[in-house]
Amino acid sequence: MKKSLFVGGVNRSVGAKSGMAVLAAASALVFGLAGCAKPPGTEPGSNSSAAASGGASSAAGGEASSFKACMVSDSGGFDDKSFNQTSYKGMTDAKKKLGIETAQVESHSDADYAKNVQSMVSAKCSIIVGVGFKLSDAILASAKANPDIDFAIVDDNRPDFAAAKNLKPLVFNTxxxxxxxxxxxxxxxxxxxxxxxxxxxxxxxxxxxxxxxxxxxxxxxxxxxxxxxxxxxxxxxxxxxxxxxxxxxxxxxxxxxxxxxxxxxxxxxxxxxxxxxxxxxxxxxxxxxxxxxxxxxxxxxxxxxxxxxxxxxxxxKAMDLAVQNAIVASHDKKFSQEPYLGTLEDDGTGLAPFHQFDGKxxxxxxxxxxxxxxxxxxxxxxxxxxxxxxx
Incomplete structure (x- = not known):
């Protein structure tokens, strides 16, 4: 069953040029070279599992929330100019919206996935988002072992996920x-x-x-x-x-x-x-x-x-909005295992503006x-x- 994303006033439709312009401007705040291409607590080449303790942060100017949203990248890292980076933006957007704590850990190889997910469990995260198809086994195993924590996985929805009532797939018909x-x-x-x-x-x-x-x-x-x-x-x-x-x-x-x-x-x-x-x-x-x-x-x-x-x-793929909505739902005690499917119809996927090719x-x-x-x-x-x- 399809679920529409709450877009926060931004129209994701390719036909709505002004809405996409707002989206691009908002995204630039995160994707800019001086911005969040490297997540807080994650330095190039470092062992990013340290982020489980040192990389956590709360919203500036407010008390730390007891709710903590966490994320594990695949081996592409959070500055991949692609799906890890976009998914990470969803977590930072949720942080701004809710005033919550966040933590993240970068994976450098497939061997890192299980231990990195466990590091987020040890960091007492309220929801853990795994980014990418290759984290599925680690996320599913951890979700089964930790029923009191919510989990989401970007880019996969296997039949065996149904065994974990606390695991939400976020997938896109690209x-x-x-x-x-x-x-x-x-x-x-x-x-x-x-x-x-x-x-x-x-x-x-x-x-x-x-x-x-x-x-x-x-x-x-x-x-x-x-x-x-x-x-x-x-x-x-x-x-x-x-x-x-x-x-x-x-x-x-x-x-x-x-x-x-x-x-x-x-x-x-x-x-x-x-x-x-x-x-x-x-x-x-x-x-x-x-x-x-x-x-x-x-x-x-x-x-x-x-x-x-x-x-x-x-x-x-509107992974940022899908991730943000999963985190908001978890925070608001409205989390469910029902998969999110992004389509052209709900603007969960589509074509971005033509930018310099608009006249061509x-x-x-x-x-x-x-x-x-x-x-x-x-x-x-x-x-x-x-x-x-x-x-």
Whole structure:
């Protein structure tokens, strides 16, 4: 069952330009280089498990609340310009709203997850949010062992989560918004080739790639064109991924994969690879304007502003609002295990503004994207990705 996010007065719809501008400005307070790219108590290269004791903080100017919201990142860290960073913003927004304590711990490898979650339990957290698919086992085990603590997990909703009544999944149907991103890319390419690659072959990655490829296919059918997608074959569920043990934390590897796609003719690239996706931004920037990107998870012109001139748009997930609402619900004793599903309909996912490309995206394309959004919401357009979360 879908639950709408409380947006706090900010309209997340891509069609509401003024609302998105407010969102971008608000996000910039957190994502700015001098802001919260590094969470309080977390220094680059440090053992961030220390944040369980030294990284906790309460709202400035008020008494410390007995309620403490806590977060564990995956190995991308809180400054990943992507889903960890956006989720962390949700916790800091909740802190400002409620005047609560917060604590956080960064993970540097998969081996850190269980101990980092336990460190938040030991820190007497009221709610613990795990960011990312890969924390699922650790979060589920801890939720079962600690029924008096609320837990939330970003980007996963497994059937066995039902066994933990104190665990809330926060998931997003990004196949819908990526479909729009694929249509946009197909409308903007000059070479007739667009590309995509992932950090790992997992559902929360391939869902973007599926939607992107299907959006390109839809453009081709509508326009009688033959734009090619490099890096992903939706029918075979196979494509290009960043090499190495952790494809999400390999910027040079991401740059190499992007460069390979560019060498094959792709002039627009969608990286779905967390921090490794910055490699695609680097490759695009080095092209002198010949290659551009569509970013994912958050508005890239906010989280990676120095690359904005090469970001046409971004496929966002409203993880900040989903996290904030889970924390508020826990604080207000209204927490439930009912999954949150972000969709185009509730603005839990969508396309960010075009920023520097606003004058380059044609009026026809903008109108067509609005129509496509409505048709996806109504069910007129069916997206077939097997990675879509259930409603």
């Amino acid at each position: 196949a819908e918004s990526s479909f729009m991103g694929g249509y946009l890319a197909a409308s903007m390419t000059k070479t007739g080739k667009v590309g995509t690659f992932g950090g790992a072959k997992i559902p929360t990655v391939t869902i973007f790639m599926d939607g992107f490829a299907q959006g390109v296919d839809y453009y081709n059918k509508q326009k009688g064109k033959k734009v090619q997608v490099l890096g992903w074959n939706a029918a075979k569920q196979d494509g290009q991924f960043v090499p190495g043990e952790d494809g999400f934390d390999n910027i040079s590897g991401g740059k190499q994969v992007a460069t390979n796609l560019i060498s094959q003719g792709a002039d627009i690239v969608l990286p779905v690879a967390g921090p490794s996706g910055e490699g695609a931004l680097q490759a695009a920037k080095a092209s002198g304007g010949k290659v551009n990107t569509i970013w994912v998870d958050t508005d890239g012109c906010v989280s990676a502003a120095n690359y904005c001139s090469n970001i046409i748009s971004s496929v966002y 995206v044609s009026a026809d394309t903008k109108s067509e994207l609005d129509t496509i959004k409505g048709d996806i919401i109504s069910g007129k357009i069916k997206i077939t990705s097997k990675s879509q979360p259930e409603s």
